[in-house]
Amino acid sequence: MEKNILKNPKFRYQRLWIFSMLIMCVVSLTPLIILTFTNYYQYEEVHTVEFTHQVTQLLSGTKQNLEFFLRERISALSFIINEKSFDELADKKKLRNLLSNLKSSFDGFIDLGLIDSRGNHLSYVGPYELLGKNYKDQEWFEEVTLQGNFVSDVFMGFRKFPHIVIAVKHEIENGDFYVLRATLNTDILNDKIHSLMYWPQSDAFLINNEGTLQTSSRFYGKILEKYPLQIPPFAPNAVVKPQHDAEGNTNIVGYAYIQQSPFILIVNKQSVDYMANLFKIRNRLMWFLGISIIFILLVIFGSTTFFVKLLRKSELRQAKALHDMEYTNKMASIGRLAAGVAHEINNPLAIINEKAGLLKDFASLKPDFNYKDKVLQGVDSILKSVDRCSVITHRLLGFAKRMDIITEVIDLELLLKEVTGFLEREANLHNINIDFHFTEDLPCIHSDRGQLQQVFLNILTNAYYAVKQGGKIDIYAKKLDRDEVEITIADTGVGISEEHLEHIFEPFYTTKGKYGTGLGLSITYGIVQKLGGSISVKSKLGEGTKFSVHLPIRSKDF
């Protein structure tokens, strides 16, 4: 698992980022969206109830108004027919006076006529030539004969003009009867229902119980045309309910049966009227939701990115610390092993040294003898070889020094030459040219010899790897203004791409494939930091790489 994490850290953090984003989005956005929609639907419900109530009140008011209008006019005719004698009503002059009085007291009356029980129009006052007409076969006449009074629906009749007839019957003692009949202007009905049409996209009209339009409708046709929809069922009071049409719009439809008449008052509020407020609210809610979502997403994006980055940094630091420790332990083990080997070799080496020295002493002190020169040459060769071995064992012993920081005064020039000395054989083998550039004012510094050797050895090993055959390495050392020295190691190697340069000090990051551990430069970075300094790198592909190490002249409190 841990291996996978280290192998694919980018993928892992990306997955973590996506997962956190999704969780946070779901947790924070779901309640917001649910709340917004619930709010909207609750508002819609309240709005529908309010709107329906408003329409119901208007509808009930208009129904009462219409019923009162018709009742009033029937009562007026009933009063006249009961109050006046047949002869008075048959007298055209008196009838005209009555019509005139009616018109002045009640609006809507057009004409007035007296009809006997056989349907003959005996007397008539009004704008039409109806005297002598017979109504025996007309439906309204049959109705009034049976019911005593009657309100007709709108019809053309002999006038060829849409009108309403109201009639009342008066029975006389001999069992005969006569009928007082008046015509009403249909415009009056339009005026009565006009109050229901104050919304721009609403319709209010009357139909009769056979489904014929009694006033013109805004949506369903003109007067006396057929109402295309189903006739609503009878209800004593006004009924209002929302209705969804084929296009998905919600209309508020209401109707009321007008008592003592064939009329059904219908009102239809189109969705535009009804929805206008809802649209406003919906738009406001959508804006609120949209802005909230954007804001939440930005916060989630920012915080998730920040915390995943923080986690990544912390895990990297932890991994680096762990591997620093492992590396230190490894180096300490190697050091102990090297010390043991050096010690075991130093003893026989000392014997060889002394025995060869003894031989040299003998040969030098004795007078000339055969092959004296060759013996002396041989002994010198042995002593030189002993010296070489001794240098190697002393170096090995140097590595055996403990890994903690031990501050001492260090001559950087000597130290850098010593480190390059370790790699001398490698340099000669690959014909690598090393040049030193030290300024005269370069001071000695207080630092840890072993750790600094490690730092420069790591940088130089990388430089050697980069320059390959016939390359050049320049080592610069100078004092800076502040109490610091700068050591720069520049090579003419293959260089490092920008992509790799970003990660070069990260643990386990290597460009050497199976030949690299990815620890060298991270350890170097750690040591330089521990010594109170800093390290930076500049590189250009194909031109080379330059490592700069800044170290304090006086040791800091480690």
Add this chain to the structure above:
Amino acid sequence: MDEIRVLCVDDEEELVSAWVERLQMRSIEAEGVTNGQDAIKRVKEKKFDVVILDIKMPGIGGFEIMKLIKNEDPDLPVILITGHQCQDEENEGLIAGSFECLVKPVDIEILVEKIMKAVKS
């Protein structure tokens, strides 16, 4: 000037014999022993000017021998020789008690120089 008397102590007999011979060739009266007991015995028996002492030896170690020698003759300078290293923090105090500490293999001329210095001190 009297002949300088040096006692060489190392468990490697070949090394001790070579030191003794080479020092004698340089007019130094040297003798060698290969263990701690003999070294202490010789110091008790004879007055030496300098003791050359290997630190790591089987039986009684170099530091123990040095302590015993110093008990016998606190002014007798001891030059420690080691196959390891002289900057050993664990034994820092003990090394400080010696006149000098040298890492094997030691150049005879340097050894003679250190002996001379020790005698003069």
